[in-house]
Amino acid sequence: MKKEIIISGFGGQGVLSMGKILAYSGLMEDKEITWMPAYGPEQRGGTANVTVIVSDERISSPILSKYDVAIVLNQPSLDKFEPKVKPGGILIYDGYGVFNPPTRKDISVYRVDAMDKAAEMKNAKVFNMIVLGGLLKVCPVVSTDGLKKALFKSLPERHHNLIPLNMQAVEEGMKIIEQQ
Amino acid sequence: MKGNEAIAHAAIRCGTDGYFGYPITPQSEIIETLAALKPWETTGMVVLQAESEVASINMIYGGAGAGKRVLTSSSSPGVALMQEGISYMAGAELPGVFVNVQRGGPGLGTIQPSQSDYFQATRGGGNGDYNVIVLAPSSVQEMADFVDLAFELAFKYRNPAMILSDGVIGQMMEKVVLPPIKPRRTEEEIRKECPWASIGRTPDRKPNIITSLELKPEVMEQRNLHLQEKYRQIRENEVRFETQQCDDADYIIVSFGSAARIGEKAVELAREDGLKAGLFRPVTLWPFPSRQLAELCKGKKGVLVSEINAGQMVQDVRLAVNGALPVEHFGRLGGIVPDPEEIVAALKETLVK
Amino acid sequence: MANNIISPENLVYKKPALMNDTTMHYCPGCSHGVVHKLVAEVIEEMGMSDKAVGVCPVGCAVFAYRYLDIDWQEAPHGRAPAVATGIKRLWPDRLVFTYQGDGDLACIGTAETIHALNRGENIPIIFINNAIYGMTGGQMAPTTLIGQKTATCPYGRDPELHGYNLNITELASHLKGTCFVTRQSVDSVASINKAKRAIRKAFEASMQGKGSSLVEIVSTCNSGWKLTPVKANEWMRENMFPEYEKGDLKDTTGL
Numbered sequence: 065m066k067k068e069i070i071i072s073g074f075g076g077q078g079v080l081s082m083g084k085i086l087a088y089s090g091l092m093e094d095k096e097i098t099w100m101p102a103y104g105p106e107q108r109g110g111t112a113n114v115t116v117i118v119s120d121e122r123i124s125s126p127i128l129s130k131y132d133v134a135i136v137l138n139q140p141s142l143d144k145f146e147p148k149v150k151p152g153g154i155l156i157y158d159g160y161g162v163f164n165p166p167t168r169k170d171i172s173v174y175r176v177d178a179m180d181k182a183a184e185m186k187n188a189k190v191f192n193m194i195v196l197g198g199l200l201k202v203c204p205v206v207s208t209d210g211l212k213k214a215l216f217k218s219l220p221e222r223h224h225n226l227i228p229l230n231m232q233a234v235e236e237g238m239k240i241i242e243q244q
Numbered sequence: 245m246k247g248n249e250a251i252a253h254a255a256i257r258c259g260t261d262g263y264f265g266y267p268i269t270p271q272s273e274i275i276e277t278l279a280a281l282k283p284w285e286t287t288g289m290v291v292l293q294a295e296s297e298v299a300s301i302n303m304i305y306g307g308a309g310a311g312k313r314v315l316t317s318s319s320s321p322g323v324a325l326m327q328e329g330i331s332y333m334a335g336a337e338l339p340g341v342f343v344n345v346q347r348g349g350p351g352l353g354t355i356q357p358s359q360s361d362y363f364q365a366t367r368g369g370g371n372g373d374y375n376v377i378v379l380a381p382s383s384v385q386e387m388a389d390f391v392d393l394a395f396e397l398a399f400k401y402r403n404p405a406m407i408l409s410d411g412v413i414g415q416m417m418e419k420v421v422l423p424p425i426k427p428r429r430t431e432e433e434i435r436k437e438c439p440w441a442s443i444g445r446t447p448d449r450k451p452n453i454i455t456s457l458e459l460k461p462e463v464m465e466q467r468n469l470h471l472q473e474k475y476r477q478i479r480e481n482e483v484r485f486e487t488q489q490c491d492d493a494d495y496i497i498v499s500f501g502s503a504a505r506i507g508e509k510a511v512e513l514a515r516e517d518g519l520k521a522g523l524f525r526p527v528t529l530w531p532f533p534s535r536q537l538a539e540l541c542k543g544k545k546g547v548l549v550s551e552i553n554a555g556q557m558v559q560d561v562r563l564a565v566n567g568a569l570p571v572e573h574f575g576r577l578g579g580i581v582p583d584p585e586e587i588v589a590a591l592k593e594t595l596v597k
Numbered sequence: 598m599a600n601n602i603i604s605p606e607n608l609v610y611k612k613p614a615l616m617n618d619t620t621m622h623y624c625p626g627c628s629h630g631v632v633h634k635l636v637a638e639v640i641e642e643m644g645m646s647d648k649a650v651g652v653c654p655v656g657c658a659v660f661a662y663r664y665l666d667i668d669w670q671e672a673p674h675g676r677a678p679a680v681a682t683g684i685k686r687l688w689p690d691r692l693v694f695t696y697q698g699d700g701d702l703a704c705i706g707t708a709e710t711i712h713a714l715n716r717g718e719n720i721p722i723i724f725i726n727n728a729i730y731g732m733t734g735g736q737m738a739p740t741t742l743i744g745q746k747t748a749t750c751p752y753g754r755d756p757e758l759h760g761y762n763l764n765i766t767e768l769a770s771h772l773k774g775t776c777f778v779t780r781q782s783v784d785s786v787a788s789i790n791k792a793k794r795a796i797r798k799a800f801e802a803s804m805q806g807k808g809s810s811l812v813e814i815v816s817t818c819n820s821g822w823k824l825t826p827v828k829a830n831e832w833m834r835e836n837m838f839p840e841y842e843k844g845d846l847k848d849t850t851g852l
Contacts, residue, residue, distance in 0.1 A: 087417055099417035103270060103355075125509035126416050126502075129583035262687050290686045294679065295712035302676035302709070306683025309670045310650065310691075314683065332673050442668040442684075444648040444691055453662045455671035 065120050067205045068128050070145055072113035073137025073161065078192030082135075083114035086196065088214035089206035090118040100126040111140055118205050133203055135195060137161050154203055156241070158195065165244065173244040174202050181236050190233035197237020208234060247381070247413040250388040250420050251317065251343055252277035255289075258392035259426040261312035262290035264303035266322060269355040270411040271345035274317045287428055297322040301329030301342070308338035308404075309454035311434040311441030313395050317343035319411075320361050321352060323369075330404055331370025334471070335456025337440075339398035341391065343407040345414035348579040356579025357411030359501060362556035365408045366530040373468055375475050377405040377482065378529040380500040384418035392423055399437065401478055408529060410552065412502035412581060484527035485536055489515070493522030494545045495595055497587065498537070498561050500526050503551050510550070510587035517588065519596065529557070534564035546570045546595035550587050553577065570595060613637035615646055619663050624731075626826025628816035629658060631783040632696075632725060635793045637665050639800055640692065649692040650684055652677040654701035657731040661696050675706020678713030681720045689719070692804060696723045700730050703739040703765040710765065717774030717808040721799035724766070724811055727818035728837060735821040739763040742840055747821070762840070766813045770846035776808035778847040782815045782838075784830045795845075802850040810850075815841045 069086070073079045080101050087099040101114045115131075117123050133154045134145040138161040149155050151170045160179030176198035182191040200208060211234065215227045245253070252274050255263060265275045275293060283289035294300035300316045307314035318326060323344045333340055344365065348358035365378045377397050379390045387409060394405040434441060442452045458464040486504075489511055490496060499507035504525040514521035524540060526533050541547060546569055549558040558573040565571060574590035576582040615637040623629045640649045646667060653661040655674035662669035672680040677695035685693040702710050702724050713720060729747055730736040736749040740762050744753045754762070770778040777799050781792035792814060799810035815837050819829035 084417070091419055097417070097419060100412065101415055103411070103415045123418075124512060125506040125584050126412065126418075127506055127581050127583055128509075129585045262683070264683060292682070292686060294682075295708055298676065299679040299682075299709050299712065302673060302679035303683035303686075305672070305676070306652070306670060306680035307687045308683075309680070310684045310688055312687045314687070328673050329676070336671075442650050442670050443688055444650060445666065445668045446647050451662070451666050452668045453671070454669065455662065457659065457671055 066123075067118050067132050067203065068130075069116045069118070069133040069135065069205070070113060070128075070131045070148070071116065071135040072111065072141035072145055075110050075112045077112075077137050078189070079112045079137065080114050082192040082196050083116045085211065085214055085218065086116050086118070086206065088218045089210040092213040092217065093206055093210040095120060095206075096123050098123050098126040111138070113141065133199065135199060137195070139163060142166060156195070156198055156202070172202070174198065174241050175244050176237055176241040178237060181240055182233075185233065185236070187229065190230060193230045193233035194237035194240070197234035198241035200234065201238040201241050245384065245420055246273055246415060246417050247384045247387040247409060248273035248345065248415070249277045250384050250422075251391060251407070252281065253422050254388040254391040255315050256281060256283045256287055257423055257425045258395065259287070259313060259428040260289055260315050260391070260395070261428055262292070262303075262307050262314045263316065264292050264294050264300040264307070264314065265316045265318065266294050266297050266300050268319045268322045270347055270357070270414050271317050271319050271343065273414070274343065289428070297325040298328070301326035304340040304342065305329050305333055305336075305338060308333060308340040309336065309441065310443050311438035313428070315341045315343070315391070317345065319345045319347045320349050320358070323361065323364070327364070327370035330376060331368070331372055331374065332456050333404045334368070334370075334374035334376060335372060336454050337402040337471075338404065338454065339395070339402050340404050341394040341398055341407070342404065343409060346408065346410040348577065354579035355411070357502065357581055358553060358577070358579060359410055359503060359551050360553040360556070360577070361408065362529065362551065362553060365406055366532065366560070374471060375478075375530050377401070377403060377478060378408050379405065379484075380408045380527060380529050381413055382501050382504045382525065384413065384416060384420045387413060388420050388422055392426070397482060401474055402440075403474065403478070408501065410502050479531040482528060483531050483533045483536065485533040486525045486527060487540065488523040488525075490522030490524060490540055492520055494520045495591060496522050496524050496541060496544055496547045497591070498524045498526070498547055498549045498557070499551060500529060500557060502581070506582060506584050507550050507587060509584035510591070513584050513588045514591060519588075519591070521591065526557070532560045532564070534560065537561065537564045538566070538568070541565050541569055544569055546572065548572050548574055548587070548591045548595060550574045550582065550590070552581060613641050615641050615666050616664060617666050621664060622660055623657065624820040626817065626819040626829060627657070628727065628783050628814060629725060631789060632723065632792070632814055632816075633661065633664055635783070635789070635796050636694075636696070636723065639793065639797045640667065642797070643692070643800060645692045645800075648690065649694070650688070652681045652684070652693070652695040654695070654697040656698035656701045658696050658698060658725065659732065675701050675704070676709055677701065677706065678709040678718070678720065678722065682713050682716070682718050685718060685720055692800060694721045694723065694800065694803070697725070698731070699724070699726045699728065699738045699740040703763050707765070711768070711772070714769050714809045714811060715772040715774045719803040719806050719808065721796070721803045721810040721812065723796065724813040725816045726813050726841065727816040727821070728762075729818050729821040731818045731821045739765070740841070742836055745836070764841070766811055766841070766846060769811045774809050775811060775847060776802050776849045777810040777845075779811070779845045780813040780815060780841060780843050782833070782843060784817070784833060798850060798852050801852055807850050813841070815843065
């Protein structure tokens with residue numbers, strides 16, 4: 065099993081940290097992982113993206129031109145990465161950030177209204193965990209157990225009290241994701 | 245962890261005595277991680293933010309001249325500033341280690357990855373006839389492993405050693421097994437390993453003088469010949485490289501560092517297309533595995549050198565194969581990292597036809 | 598009878614043991630030789646011969662390592678304070694000092710000088726200010742006086758054209774990391790004795806971890822100034838001392 069995933073959105077949406085948690089989860093399940101950010105001023109606003117590869121075997125290039133899964137959280141990201149999903153691949157988008165939905169028919173397109181759900185949960189910070197939940201529903205690249213372990217491992221202890229909330233967000237994401 | 249963080253962790257674990265550096269993107273995580281880990285409280289390792297790269301390389305010069313394991317890191321424009329000190333260290337035969345997490349140039353350039361300092365690294369970089377040992381990691385694991393290796397080589401040959409990385413490897417996160425813990429050397433051990441070190445003259449010996457200066461040309465020529473003989477030994481003994489799927493390959497992709505990772509994927513894609521490609525990755529860029537590459541290329545149809553620059557290592561490849569087969573170059577510039585498909589396309593366009 | 602006076606109890610002066618017999622390359626009349634001797638005496642008197650590491654500059658004192666039998670490092674031009682920082686941070690129990698001229702310390706190495714001093718590195722810096730570049734043949738230095746003629750300001754230093762001379766020692770006295778900043782000379786027996794006491798204080802302060810010290814020695818360069826040694830001393834007293842006033846500018850050592 066090898067999944068090549070791109071996550072893209074605005075800086076501040078938690079794109080890089082979502083990728084990091086995903087990579088850590090892979091690590092917890094003893095998989096090979098790479099996490100390659102488009103780094104720089106993007107981190108301070110603008111568009112941010114990160115390539116995460118989770119694999120049972122050695123990973124060659126951390127930089128790719130085609131992806132198994134694209135998670136796009138705003139319109140520019142959709143425009144950029146929709147054409148780069150491999151035929152038969154998966155595209156997940158947030159309905160709030162995207163006003164021209166994807167049009168490709170040779171890929172599976174899913175919509176996860178994570179922004180709305182985060183607002184409903186009155187916590188904008190769990191937005192990315194809702195999206196991640198959606199991903200794990202339609203493409204279980206790691207288990208929720210692995211994810212939970214990753215949160216314990218990667219978050220400083222003072223934030224461990226937030227883990228149940230984050231796991232709840234993951235579950236919400238799994239519930240609300242819809243195939244288009 | 246990130247490649248940059250791996251450097252910091254590995255440095256502490258392999259008994260580094262001091263780090264001196266100046267922040268610059270995309271490698272500031274090295275000094276930030278060291279500052280956060282506070283090794284001065286555990287191993288006694290010194291960490292100091294210098295006023296410039298010029299100062300940090302000279303702190304390295306001082307520390308190395310005093311027999312210590314000292315490390316600095318920077319990115320391309322900062323490494324350009326360090327060249328004076330590196331040349332002095334080569335001249336005075338000092339064993340420091342420096343890391344270049346390359347970004348695009350020239351000038352202030354870009355903070356995005358590049359491999360355009362290949363010439364600077366492998367040709368010396370500063371004034372005079374000299375070489376530094378250059379290791380090119382292509383994974384976060386190698387970022388961690390090469391710190392100790394660089395120190396070992398630097399002390400073995402009393403010569404500066406460089407880890408030539410780039411923004412991809414520095415910023416990327418991967419699984420890494422940190423190297424075993426090596427204690428810092430004691431004063432006795434340092435005196436034994438480095439009898440030349442300038443750390444206070446004991447009554448049993450003459451003063452130790454760390455210098456690259458010699459005004460008598462006859463003596464200076466001898467010093468240079470001594471350096472050249474040392475470089476010959478390094479070329480003889482320390483060449484490192486890796487190959488993948490080269491045995492049955494018709495075409496060889498030659499790449500180093502992050503480009504070799506992309507090259508590896510390009511080999512996979514090419515083979516899916518029915519093209520028999522293989523990868524040759526020099527691990528030491530100086531000494532360059534010339535003989536080994538020439539040997540491997542016998543009977544092959546062509547070589548594509550894929551690097552993230554305008555064509556630098558391709559010169560060493562052409563010198564190595566010496567016209568025996570066609571050698572083409574593919575590169576992206578200015579902070580653009582090529583993707584594997586571009587490399588396959590270049591292979592088809594320039595060599596397969 | 599005459600031989601009887603050559604006995605230990607009659608000894609009034611001897612060459613410091615750390616100074617070897619290498620013939621100095623300095624011009625006759627140059628201040629460097631005297632300051633070298635003072636440094637050698639102070640290290641010896643402190644009992645630090647086996648713990649001392651000197652860092653010499655690029656300039657006339659580039660060969661200082663030939664004359665004092667201690668360990669040395671020869672730094673790139675201006676970088677001695679950075680080199681010394683590296684050594685001292687890693688060997689805090691060593692006596693690490695730099696010995697630099699005006700071009701090295703106050704021009705090409707200004708950044709390294711100011712920052713090492715300001716960080717309070719436990720390093721004494723001996724600063725020979727002779728207002729000219731001696732080694733390269735008498736060009737303008739950062740400390741060349743207004744009106745003074747050199748090979749690169751042959752009609753005299755003109756602020757409009759060349760900018761002003763730099764009083765870096767005054768600057769250093771305002772830095773928080775410095776504990777002792779002083780300006781001395783070696784043109785008379787009395788001044789030599791005072792200069793030696795200043796060097797001793799700076800060295801002691803560094804070993805007691807009190808911070809950085811700058812000991813400027815206003816010096817002559819009779820070759821560069823094109824004067825006899827005696828005339829050079831006179832010229833220094835008349836022209837240098839008013840601009841580079843002698844005395845302690847800062848002393849928080851308590852020594």
